[in-house]
Every structure is written in C-alpha cells, then in structure tokens.
Amino acid sequence: xxxxxxxxxxxxxxxxxxxxxxxxxxxxxxxxxxxxxxxxxxxxxxxxxxxxxxxxxxxxxxxxxxxxxxxxxxxxxxxxxxxxxxxxxxxxxxxxxxxxxxxxxxxxxxxxxxxxxxxxxxxxxxxxxxxxxxxxxxxxxxxxxxxxxxxxxxxxxxxxxxxxxxxxxxxxxxxxxxxxxxxxxxxxxxxxxxxxxxxxxxxxxxxxxxxxxxxxxxxxxxxxxxxxxxxxxxxxxxxxxxxxxxxxxxxxxxxxxxxxxxxxxxxxxxxxxxxxxxxxxxxxxxxxxxxxxxxxxxxxxxxxxxxxxxxxxxxxxxxxxxxxxxxxxxxxxxxxxxxxxxxxx
Numbered sequence: 001x002x003x004x005x006x007x008x009x010x011x012x013x014x015x016x017x018x019x020x021x022x023x024x025x026x027x028x029x030x031x032x033x034x035x036x037x038x039x040x041x042x043x044x045x046x047x048x049x050x051x052x053x054x055x056x057x058x059x060x061x062x063x064x065x066x067x068x069x070x071x072x073x074x075x076x077x078x079x080x081x082x083x084x085x086x087x088x089x090x091x092x093x094x095x096x097x098x099x100x101x102x103x104x105x106x107x108x109x110x111x112x113x114x115x116x117x118x119x120x121x122x123x124x125x126x127x128x129x130x131x132x133x134x135x136x137x138x139x140x141x142x143x144x145x146x147x148x149x150x151x152x153x154x155x156x157x158x159x160x161x162x163x164x165x166x167x168x169x170x171x172x173x174x175x176x177x178x179x180x181x182x183x184x185x186x187x188x189x190x191x192x193x194x195x196x197x198x199x200x201x202x203x204x205x206x207x208x209x210x211x212x213x214x215x216x217x218x219x220x221x222x223x224x225x226x227x228x229x230x231x232x233x234x235x236x237x238x239x240x241x242x243x244x245x246x247x248x249x250x251x252x253x254x255x256x257x258x259x260x261x262x263x264x265x266x267x268x269x270x271x272x273x274x275x276x277x278x279x280x281x282x283x284x285x286x287x288x289x290x291x292x293x294x295x296x297x298x299x300x301x302x303x304x305x306x307x308x309x310x311x312x313x314x315x316x317x318x319x320x321x322x323x324x325x326x327x328x329x330x331x332x333x334x335x336x337x338x339x340x341x342x343x344x345x
Contacts, residue, residue: 037243112151194214
C-alpha cells in the first residue's frame with residue numbers, strides 16, 4: 001500500500017540527487033574544522049541569508065538553543081510570541097539550557113505589536129526585573145501564518161532602539177518568503193541579527209539546519225553547539241544534501257502551498273469540518289472538527305488503516321502538511337477518506 005504521510009513536512013525523503021551527492025561527498029572532520037563540503041555549505045548559506053557567517057547544526061531546535069546561548073546571559077529575558085515554537089515545542093530548553101525567562105507581548109499568529117514589544121524591553125537598571133536582551137521573531141509561524149516584511153521591520157527597529165538583539169526562528173523561512181512573494185530571502189533576514197532555517201522539512205534534506213549571523217555571534221554559537229554535543233565528524237555527507245536543499249529545493253515550495261490550499265478547499269466542504277483559512281499561507285492545513293471525543297480518538301488509526309498517516313487533535317485542532325512527497329491526487333484521496341470518516345457515527 002502506498003502510504004500518504006501528512007503528519008509534517010519533516011517526513012520528506014531525500015531526493016535521488018541528494019543521495020548521490022551524499023555518497024560521493026568529499027569529507028573531513030568537523031571538529032578539526034577541515035570538512036570542505038561543510039565549509040561550502042556554511043559559506044553558501046551565509047551569503048544566501050545575507051549574513052557574515054553560518055554554522056551547520058543538527059536540528060532547528062539545536063540552532064535556536066545555540067542562538068539563545070550566543071545572544072543572552074543566564075537570567076536575561078527573551079521577548080517572544082507566546083505560541084512560538086521556542087515557547088511551546090522545545091521542551092523548555094530556553095530555561096534548561098540558556099537560563100532565560102520569556103516575556104510575551106501582544107501578538108497574533110506571530111505578528112507582534114511593536115508598542116507591546118517595546119513595553120517588554122526592560123533594561124538592567126532595575127535589579128528586581130530581568131533585563132530583556134533579545135527579541136525572537138518566527139516566520140513562518142507555527143500556526144501556519146506568515147509575518148509581513150513591514151511587521152518584521154517594525155519589531156526590528158524597536159528592538160535595536162532599545163539595545164536588544166533580534167533572532168529569527170526561520171525553520172520554514174523559505175516557505176514564508178514564497179508566501180510573501182519575496183524572491184530574495186535577504187529581504188526578510190535583513191530584519192534580524194541571527195537566523196535559523198531548517199534544511200529538512202520541505203527542503204528534503206535528511207538532517208540539519210543552519211544558524212547564520214555576525215561572525216562574533218556565530219563563533220559563540222559554534223561553542224554552544226559544542227557544549228550541546230553538536231560537534232560532528234564527517235558531516236560533509238549531510239552538508240552535501242543541505243547544499244542541494246538550498247540551491248534546488250526552495251523554488252518548488254509554492255507547489256506545496258498550492259496543494260495545501262487545494263486540500264483546504266476540499267476539507268472545508270465536508271460537514272462538521274472548518275478550515276482555518278486565515279492560516280492557510282504555507283504548506284499547512286489546520287482545521288476544527290465537531291467530533292465527539294471517542295471519534296476524535298479513532299481518527300489517526302482509522303486514517304492509518306486506509307493508508308494515510310496523520311496526527312491527532314492538538315490544542316483543539318487538527319493539522320495536515322503538504323510537502324515534496326504529496327501529489328495533488330493524494331489530496332483528493334485524503335479528502336475522500338476524511339469525508340467518509342466524518343460521515344460515520
């Protein structure tokens with residue numbers, strides 16, 4: 001049976017070109033800093049993202065952790081959207097690893113109110129209050145929404161005026177750029193000091209992310225990566241796939257967005273299902289269903305039995321994600337199955 005996997009864009013399989021490149025990659029030892037393919041990836045990524053330097057990390061979560069460790073000191077405060085990935089889905093690493101607290105401005109799906117951000121940016125003159133030294137943006141946001149260039153600029157200006165740095169969690173940065181019609185991703189990354197972007201997810205690399213920024217901060221991040229056990233050996237095997245991800249795979253992301261929009265339209269026509277159309281900007285489809293608890297509990301197993309992998313209810317809603325391995329015909333199949341399941345008692 002052909003399995004349709006809509007759990008996430010992290011499930012993408014490496015392309016044949018990636019597999020071939022990995023098999024023939026020229027490698028060295030990352031800890032000794034002599035892996036030429038890794039150097040090529042980091043140099044290429046830094047230029048692509050408009051930054052001085054970049055470091056390859058094992059995951060987006062490790063990249064964000066390295067960024068927090070590079071930007072902050074223990075006891076500092078980070079200003080961030082309350083439903084960001086760092087706040088909600090990184091196991092509290094900001095507290096466990098960086099020793100920072102979070103402060104939440106008024107924000108809707110990642111678009112933070114600049115005045116509220118400014119109100120959160122306390123300095124270190126009051127010994128009773130943790131100084132806010134970093135603002136974190138997320139684009140695209142975990143909810144499937146994107147943040148406009150104008151909004152990013154406004155928050156960046158507010159942060160810098162207060163002496164705070166800005167980190168961009170750009171796990172799906174290239175999805176955000178595609179959704180916003182931005183052809184040069186530097187139009188977004190100019191409004192952050194450091195940026196993390198994933199090479200896995202929709203770009204199909206099997207492992208890894210990039211953290212880019214000023215040389216001094218990336219040096220600190222590289223040390224943080226070492227502390228976190230991220231020093232690698234022949235990492236050029238992974239970097240070879242990462243280079244193809246950045247060079248060849250970003251241009252096809254609009255196909256995933258189009259499939260997600262198509263799937264969203266189909267699901268919205270099913271009785272009892274309501275698609276969050278205001279968050280249908282990238283490759284994700286979020287929807288609510290009026291199912292009783294027992295029906296909701298049966299949903300993932302029922303779909304799996306019919307050849308589709310999905311996640312269950314999360315925070316009161318459901319999610320499906322289109323990606324390189326999902327075709328338009330798969331969307332039709334999934335919608336037909338969900339219509340059948342929704343009609344069952």
